[in-house]
Amino acid sequence: MEIAADRVDGVLVLSPQGRLDSHNSPELEQRALLEIGGGTKRLVIDLSAIDYISSAGLRVFLAVAKKLKEPPGRLVLCGMAPSVRQIFDLAGFTPIFAIEAGRETAQVRAAAS
Numbered sequence: 001m002e003i004a005a006d007r008v009d010g011v012l013v014l015s016p017q018g019r020l021d022s023h024n025s026p027e028l029e030q031r032a033l034l035e036i037g038g039g040t041k042r043l044v045i046d047l048s049a050i051d052y053i054s055s056a057g058l059r060v061f062l063a064v065a066k067k068l069k070e071p072p073g074r075l076v077l078c079g080m081a082p083s084v085r086q087i088f089d090l091a092g093f094t095p096i097f098a099i100e101a102g103r104e105t106a107q108v109r110a111a112a113s
Contacts, residue, residue: 001027011042011110017049020057029060033067041073042110046103048079053087078106
């Protein structure tokens, strides 16, 4: 899995590509937790290049959100394809996370808190 990273105004944007399943979700989780451990408190995960997400992929977001609660931080998800959004909805995760349609609004929301 490729994970592009970009930092803008103190907000780190991680952009994984492909599938987020049991085989490659640990890579995204490790990368995000490493960044948080290094001091990142504002994180956007851009899912626009994710075409499939499994329960293992969903677990990554719970782990990252939990880790960001310790140093008060902010996680914002963006760019969900309808099929990915449907999985979040069915799992009951939509109300748990800050979700924005586009990357720019997600960055603003992450920086604002």
